[in-house]
Amino acid sequence: MAERTEEATAQVRLGIVGMTCASCSARVERALTKLPGVVTASVNLATDQATVTFETGAVDLEAMQRAVQDAGYQAHPVHEVGQAGADTEREAREREIRRQERAFGLGAVLSVPLLASMVLHAAGVGGTLAHLLGNGWVQLALATPVQFVSGWQFYKDSYHNLKSRNANMSVLVALGTSAAYFYSLAALLRPDLGIPGLYFETSAVLITLVLLGKLLEARAKGRTSEAIRKLMGLQPRTARVIRAGSEQEIPIDQVQVGDRVVVRPGERIPVDGTVVSGASTVDESMLTGESLPVEKQPGDAVVGGTVNKQGTFQFEATRVGAETALAQIIRVVEEAQASKAPIQRLADVVSNYFVPAVVGISLVTFAVWYLTGGDFTASLLAMTAVLVIACPCALGLATPTAIMVGTGLGAEHGILFKGGEHLERAHELQALVLDKTGTITRGEPRLTRVEALEGWTASDLLRVAASAERRSEHPLATAVVAHAQEEGLALSEPEGFEALPGRGVSAQVEGRRVLVGTRRLLEDEGAATGSLEELRLELEAAGQTAMLIAVDGHPAGLVAVADTVKPGAADAVAALREMGLEVWMLTGDNARTARAIAQQVGIDPDHVLAEVLPEQKADQVQALRDRGLKVGMVGDGINDAPALVAADLGIAIGTGTDVAIEAADVTLMRGELMGIVSAIRLSRQTIRKIRQNLFWALIYNSLGIPLAALGLLSPIIAGAAMAFSSVSVVTNSTLLKRYDPTRALSRPAALGPRLGEEPGR
Numbered sequence: 001m002a003e004r005t006e007e008a009t010a011q012v013r014l015g016i017v018g019m020t021c022a023s024c025s026a027r028v029e030r031a032l033t034k035l036p037g038v039v040t041a042s043v044n045l046a047t048d049q050a051t052v053t054f055e056t057g058a059v060d061l062e063a064m065q066r067a068v069q070d071a072g073y074q075a076h077p078v079h080e081v082g083q084a085g086a087d088t089e090r091e092a093r094e095r096e097i098r099r100q101e102r103a104f105g106l107g108a109v110l111s112v113p114l115l116a117s118m119v120l121h122a123a124g125v126g127g128t129l130a131h132l133l134g135n136g137w138v139q140l141a142l143a144t145p146v147q148f149v150s151g152w153q154f155y156k157d158s159y160h161n162l163k164s165r166n167a168n169m170s171v172l173v174a175l176g177t178s179a180a181y182f183y184s185l186a187a188l189l190r191p192d193l194g195i196p197g198l199y200f201e202t203s204a205v206l207i208t209l210v211l212l213g214k215l216l217e218a219r220a221k222g223r224t225s226e227a228i229r230k231l232m233g234l235q236p237r238t239a240r241v242i243r244a245g246s247e248q249e250i251p252i253d254q255v256q257v258g259d260r261v262v263v264r265p266g267e268r269i270p271v272d273g274t275v276v277s278g279a280s281t282v283d284e285s286m287l288t289g290e291s292l293p294v295e296k297q298p299g300d301a302v303v304g305g306t307v308n309k310q311g312t313f314q315f316e317a318t319r320v321g322a323e324t325a326l327a328q329i330i331r332v333v334e335e336a337q338a339s340k341a342p343i344q345r346l347a348d349v350v351s352n353y354f355v356p357a358v359v360g361i362s363l364v365t366f367a368v369w370y371l372t373g374g375d376f377t378a379s380l381l382a383m384t385a386v387l388v389i390a391c392p393c394a395l396g397l398a399t400p401t402a403i404m405v406g407t408g409l410g411a412e413h414g415i416l417f418k419g420g421e422h423l424e425r426a427h428e429l430q431a432l433v434l435d436k437t438g439t440i441t442r443g444e445p446r447l448t449r450v451e452a453l454e455g456w457t458a459s460d461l462l463r464v465a466a467s468a469e470r471r472s473e474h475p476l477a478t479a480v481v482a483h484a485q486e487e488g489l490a491l492s493e494p495e496g497f498e499a500l501p502g503r504g505v506s507a508q509v510e511g512r513r514v515l516v517g518t519r520r521l522l523e524d525e526g527a528a529t530g531s532l533e534e535l536r537l538e539l540e541a542a543g544q545t546a547m548l549i550a551v552d553g554h555p556a557g558l559v560a561v562a563d564t565v566k567p568g569a570a571d572a573v574a575a576l577r578e579m580g581l582e583v584w585m586l587t588g589d590n591a592r593t594a595r596a597i598a599q600q601v602g603i604d605p606d607h608v609l610a611e612v613l614p615e616q617k618a619d620q621v622q623a624l625r626d627r628g629l630k631v632g633m634v635g636d637g638i639n640d641a642p643a644l645v646a647a648d649l650g651i652a653i654g655t656g657t658d659v660a661i662e663a664a665d666v667t668l669m670r671g672e673l674m675g676i677v678s679a680i681r682l683s684r685q686t687i688r689k690i691r692q693n694l695f696w697a698l699i700y701n702s703l704g705i706p707l708a709a710l711g712l713l714s715p716i717i718a719g720a721a722m723a724f725s726s727v728s729v730v731t732n733s734t735l736l737k738r739y740d741p742t743r744a745l746s747r748p749a750a751l752g753p754r755l756g757e758e759p760g761r
Helices: 022-033 061-070 088-123 128-134 136-150 152-163 169-189 200-224 226-233 325-338 344-373 376-389 393-412 420-426 436-440 458-469 475-486 519-524 530-541 569-578 591-601 614-626 638-646 658-663 674-709 715-738
Strands: 002-004 009-017 038-044 049-055 074-077 238-243 246-251 260-263 272-278 280-283 294-296 313-319 415-417 431-435 446-452 495-500 504-509 512-517 545-551 554-562 582-586 631-635 649-653 666-668
Touching: 009 061, 022 038, 022 049, 022 061, 022 152, 049 061, 061 074, 088 128, 088 136, 088 200, 128 136, 136 152, 136 169, 136 200, 152 169, 169 200, 169 344, 169 376, 200 376, 200 715, 344 376, 344 674, 376 674, 376 715, 393 415, 393 420, 393 674, 393 715, 415 420, 415 674, 420 649, 420 674, 431 436, 431 614, 431 638, 436 582, 436 591, 436 631, 446 458, 446 475, 446 530, 458 475, 458 504, 458 512, 458 545, 458 554, 475 545, 475 554, 512 519, 519 545, 530 545, 530 554, 530 591, 569 582, 569 591, 569 674, 582 591, 582 614, 614 631, 614 638, 631 638, 638 649, 666 674, 674 715
Parallel strands: 431 582, 431 631, 631 649, 649 666
Antiparallel strands: 002 009, 009 049, 009 074, 038 049, 238 246, 238 260, 260 313, 272 313, 280 294, 415 666, 446 554, 495 504, 504 512, 512 545, 545 554
8 A cells, every 4th residue: 555645755555474573573674674765664563564654766666575575575565445456465364374274284294193102102102003103214204394394484584584684483493493303313314323312203393383373373363453354344345336328336446536326225335425316314323423324415425335224316426445434444444553552662672682692592501401411412402492482473463463453443433543652642641631612512503592671572583683693604693593594584684794703793684783792792882781791691601602682772682502512521521530531621712601611521620721712722732741741632623733733642523624633643433522531441451451462472481481491391392382472462462352442431322333333233
C-alpha cells in the first residue's frame, strides 16, 4: 500500500516473509534504512510487515525488495483495500503456515522413532524393535532429513544473519542442534575415538519442537488479525451498476466514481455515494452504533458496507476503492497494527544484545563443565541446552501481538487508534478536556421555552421572533425558526434585516420594528427588561440561552434555547472520574451557562474553562500539560483541531468534522462519550497484557539459562520450553479478544451490534 505523506516523501508497506524473532525484524529495518532515499523503516514482527517512508524518486520498490532479499527474507507490497491483490498478505501467511506444516510433519514422523528409542533405552526395554531403533545407522538415516530438510530454514537464516554480522534465533538453533548431530556423527563414523553416546534424537526432536512452536505461532498470529478480516467481510464482492442502459453485476474494484448503483432490500451497499432515486431505510450501526435504521431519500449520503433494509434505490458512486469510509477505517486499523508502540523499544534493545550474549554464555558453560569435570558429552549437552532455551522469539512477539489484538478489538467497538503509540499513551492520561458543544452536548440547539408578556400570545410572539430571525445563520436563530416551522406558523419576510454580532438581530416584521437578542441590545434601544430579568437569570443558571424580544421599543417576552446534554454524558464523566482522571470542560459559552452544563454532567465547577476563543483552546490544553499532567482532548469541530494536536492524545468524535478526525490520534465512530471510557479501559488492558507478555518472555530466559548452564535441563526439555514460550505469549495476547471494554457500562441498545456482527443479532 503506498500513499502520499508530504510533497517530497511517500510511504509503502511491505509484507515480509521468513522472520522468526526480534533480531530478524531489526535486521530488515537496518537493511531498508541503509538504502539511499529511505527516511524511516519500521518492521513489525507480529504482522510480518515493514512500513517504509522514502523520498519520492530516490528509491523504488524493487530496490527495497532486493535489500530485504539480500538480508535473507522475501518482501511483497501490501495493497490498499479495494485494490487488486489486497489478499496478498493473507495468501503469504497461509503459504508460510503450509511450509511450516510440511517441515514439522516430516520432522515429527522421523523424530518419533528416535524419541521412542530414547524412552525404551531409558526404561531398559529390549527386543527387536528396541535393537533396531537403537542402531546408530538407523538413527542417522532418521535424523539427517530432519536436520537438513526440516531444519534447512535455520541454516539458511543463520547464513544471512552471520553474513551481515548479526545473530538471531536461527543461529542458536543451528548451533545447538548441529553440535549434537555432528558429535553423534563423529561417534558413529569413528568408533576408534571412543566418543561415548549418540544424541541424534536430541538434535531431531529439538528441531521438531522448534518447528511445532513456529507452526502454532504462525497460526496464532493469523488469529490476532481477525478484526481486519471481519471489517473486510463487511465489504461486498460485487456491485450492480447501470451501464449502457442495463443492469450489470461487476466486481467491486471495477466500480467507478459516477456509476449509478442499484441496491435491493437486504443487500450491503457496495461503495459510498448519494441517493438519486428511490427511498429506503439503511442500517448504519457498523459506523454509528445506532441500531435504528436511517431513512434515505434522494440527496442523502449512503456508506459502503451498511445494510439496505427495505426499499430498492439507486445511488451515484462518489467514493470507491480505497477512498470509501470502510476502506479508510480498515487502513487506519492496519496501520495501527503495523506500527510500533514505545514500550516495544525495550524488547528491540534487549534482542540486539541478547543473542551474542547467549552464544558467549554457552561457550563459557562448555568451558566450565569441561574444565571442572572433563566430560565432553555433559559439556556439550549443557552448552546446547543454553543455546536453545535462550531463543528470544517470545520477547519479540510480546508487544506487537497485544497491539494487534487491542487495535482490532477497538475497531470492533467503534474505537479507531491511529497507531500503537496512541493505544499505549491512552493508559497514561491523567486529565481529559471535553469540548462542550457537539461533545458533551448534542451541538443542535433547540427551543425550550416561550414566555410572552401581557398583550401577546406565545404563538404570536414566536411567529414574530422567528420571522425576524429568518435571515440569520446563527445556530440559535436556526433553532427558533425550526421550532416555529414545526408548529406550522406562517412566517413573514423580514425587511431591513440587520445582524448585530454578539447582541442579536433587528428587522421590520409586518411594519413593526422587532429586536431579538441580549439584554444589552434591548437596553441600547431604550427597551426596559426589568420584568424579564429574573426569568432570564433563572434560565441561564439552568444552562439555557435566553433571547429577549422587543416590538416597537417595548418588551414583548423571551424565547429560550438550549443545547441539550447527550444521553450517557453524566455516566461517562462519572466513570472517568472513578478511573482517576481529572475531567475538564472547555467552551466559548458564558460562564453561567457553562457551569450549568457542567453541573448536569458532574464536572467540578473549578474545572470549567468558559468564554474561551477558538484560537485559545490549544493554549488552555498546553497550560494543563505545563502542570505536568498527561492530557487528552476530546472534540468534534474544526476549531478543536489545534487543541487536539496540542494534547498528549487527541480524541475526535466520529460524527464531527473531517478536520477534527484528521487531527486526532483516536476516532470514536459513535457519538457517545462512553466511547472515551472504553478506549482508556482497552488501553489499560492492552498494556497489562504487554507487561504480562514481557514478564513471561523474560522469565523463561532468566530462569532457563541458569538452569541449563547448571545441567538441570536437557536440550529436549529446553527446546520444548523455548517453543512454547512463544506460543504462550501469542496465546495470552489473543485472550485479549475476550475482553469487553464496555463492561459494566450499561451498554445502551442504541449502540447496536459491534463491527463484524450481522444486524439484528
